[in-house]
Amino acid sequence: MNSTARVAVLAMSVGLQAAxxxxxxxxxxxxxxxxxxVTTDSAGKKAVKLVPATQAAAGDTIVYTLRAKxxxxxxxxxxxxxxxxxxxxxxxxxxxxxxxxxxxxxxxNGSTWQAFPASVxxxxxxxxxxxxxxxxxxxxxxxxVLDGPMAPGDGKDVSFKVRIR
Amino acid sequence: MSRRLTTGVLCVAVWALAGTVTAIPSWAAGTRAGxxxxxxxxxxxxxxxxxxxxxxxxxVTTTVxxxxxxxxxxxxxxxxxxxxxxxxxxxxxxxxxxxxxxxNLTAVSAGGWPVAIYRDVNGDGVYQPALDIPLLDxxxxxxxxxxxxxxxxxxxxxxxxxxxxxxxxxxxADGAADVTTVTGTSxxxxxxxxxxxxxxxxxxxxxxxxxxxxxxGPQPPGTILTYTIVVTNNGSAAANTVVLTDPIxxxxxxxxxxxxxxxxxxxxxxxxxxxxxxxxxxGQITVAIGALAASGxxxxxxxxxxxx
Numbered sequence: 001m002n003s004t005a006r007v008a009v010l011a012m013s014v015g016l017q018a019a020x021x022x023x024x025x026x027x028x029x030x031x032x033x034x035x036x037x038v039t040t041d042s043a044g045k046k047a048v049k050l051v052p053a054t055q056a057a058a059g060d061t062i063v064y065t066l067r068a069k070x071x072x073x074x075x076x077x078x079x080x081x082x083x084x085x086x087x088x089x090x091x092x093x094x095x096x097x098x099x100x101x102x103x104x105x106x107x108x109n110g111s112t113w114q115a116f117p118a119s120v121x122x123x124x125x126x127x128x129x130x131x132x133x134x135x136x137x138x139x140x141x142x143x144x145v146l147d148g149p150m151a152p153g154d155g156k157d158v159s160f161k162v163r164i165r
Numbered sequence: 166m167s168r169r170l171t172t173g174v175l176c177v178a179v180w181a182l183a184g185t186v187t188a189i190p191s192w193a194a195g196t197r198a199g200x201x202x203x204x205x206x207x208x209x210x211x212x213x214x215x216x217x218x219x220x221x222x223x224x225v226t227t228t229v230x231x232x233x234x235x236x237x238x239x240x241x242x243x244x245x246x247x248x249x250x251x252x253x254x255x256x257x258x259x260x261x262x263x264x265x266x267x268x269n270l271t272a273v274s275a276g277g278w279p280v281a282i283y284r285d286v287n288g289d290g291v292y293q294p295a296l297d298i299p300l301l302d303x304x305x306x307x308x309x310x311x312x313x314x315x316x317x318x319x320x321x322x323x324x325x326x327x328x329x330x331x332x333x334x335x336x337x338a339d340g341a342a343d344v345t346t347v348t349g350t351s352x353x354x355x356x357x358x359x360x361x362x363x364x365x366x367x368x369x370x371x372x373x374x375x376x377x378x379x380x381x382g383p384q385p386p387g388t389i390l391t392y393t394i395v396v397t398n399n400g401s402a403a404a405n406t407v408v409l410t411d412p413i414x415x416x417x418x419x420x421x422x423x424x425x426x427x428x429x430x431x432x433x434x435x436x437x438x439x440x441x442x443x444x445x446x447x448g449q450i451t452v453a454i455g456a457l458a459a460s461g462x463x464x465x466x467x468x469x470x471x472x473x
Contacts, residue, residue: 023212024218026218026220027208027210027218027220028208028220028222029208030223031205031206031222031223031225033204033226033227053225054226054228055227055228055229055230056202056227056228057195057229057230057231058195058196058232059195059232062202064225066206068208075212075213076211076218077210077211077215078210079209079210080209081207082208083204083205083206084204084205086204087202087203088200089202164196164202164229165195
């Protein structure tokens with residue numbers, strides 16, 4: 001190959017990349033952690049305030065908010081937000097906000113998934129198999145699956161709570 | 166007594182058996198203070214051409230702060246004790262917080278009875294004077310309140326054993342009861358406390374003497390009078406080494422050989438039987454009754470005199 005041909009190929013390659021970039025989806029997700037502080041005013045009215053959870057005690061509840069947004073230029077297809085339950089915490093099962101997503105749960109660090117809320121089968125003392133809700137402690141990972149497109153500029157927020165062991 | 170663990174009430178019989186003191190439970194004190202809890206999410210998606218793409222989120226970090234926690238177990242008793250007795254109640258004190266702490270310990274009797282706290286050095290639940298030392302304030306907190314010393318937040322080092330010695334004051338009435346409350350307080354967070362109780366029921370003998378004479382009413386000189394003395398223990402504890410003494414009344418003469426004990430004849434001499442006249446005590450009847458059972462143990466002594 002001569003040098004002119006090489007330059008032409010290079011130019012074509014750059015052009016292709018530029019075209020692809022123009023339609024590239026980039027879904028970004030930002031995580032924040034807050035604590036719920038219950039305050040009581042002088043009239044005895046209770047209010048829940050969220051403060052950043054830079055510090056929390058064992059037994060406290062942390063609210064995790066996941067803000068997903070397509071910051072790219074192309075449509076994102078089937079975005080899926082995945083978040084492990086942090087080590088040292090237990091999922092508060094009824095706190096999971098679906099927010100239009102199909103939520104799935106894993107009890108084995110993402111190897112297998114099932115619809116949220118998860119269930120487990122166990123053998124009763126009588127030898128029968130029964131299906132029961134999965135214990136909160138058994139959840140390892142959650143994911144929110146948006147079955148469809150997310151246009152540039154679109155976003156979704158989801159949240160869930162955990163309790164510090 | 167914590168709600169988290171119910172060891173139940175130990176009975177006296179258990180304390181008497183060496184090595185059967187409740188095992189120290191292991192506590193899940195919570196995630197240790199200083200631990201960082203981190204969370205990073207990931208988002209997977211495709212572009213319109215089906216290429217797989219992903220992004221990782223920022224990482225948020227929450228640092229676990231210290232919480233105090235105290236467990237004092239178990240509630241002991243009730244035990245039945247005599248006035249003057251000292252009883253050593255075993256307790257286990259546990260740091261249920263999530264970081265190293267000291268636990269201040271106090272023990273107060275509701276009735277103001279003398280109470281002392283000892284460190285149960287060998288953990289056997291039994292007081293050994295040469296070994297078990299009074300609980301002191303450790304230099305770790307130096308607040309003039311006796312404490313557990315350094316307790317970690319997990320494992321064997323998170324618990325220690327104490328003995329709470331309660332003295333029943335001499336002269337305490339039969340049937341009296343007392344509760345000593347043992348309180349553990351976290352030095353890190355004094356709002357975190359737990360209590361356990363030691364309950365004592367006092368049992369003491371209560372001996373009553375009833376004397377009667379026959380015939381009753383005015384009698385002329387020369388009449389033989391029979392005295393009957395009934396000794397009864399109405400207390401809830403046995404009376405031991407009970408001795409009855411009774412002077413012969415003035416203006417009467419003891420009739421030799423008339424002592425009976427529970428309807429059996431006794432000699433007057435200082436011999437093997439348990440009664441005498443004018444031997445143990447000059448001019449008196451003396452009967453060594455010995456033990457009288459609790460709640461109604463009784464003995465009956467009779468003798469005769471003649472009015473001069």
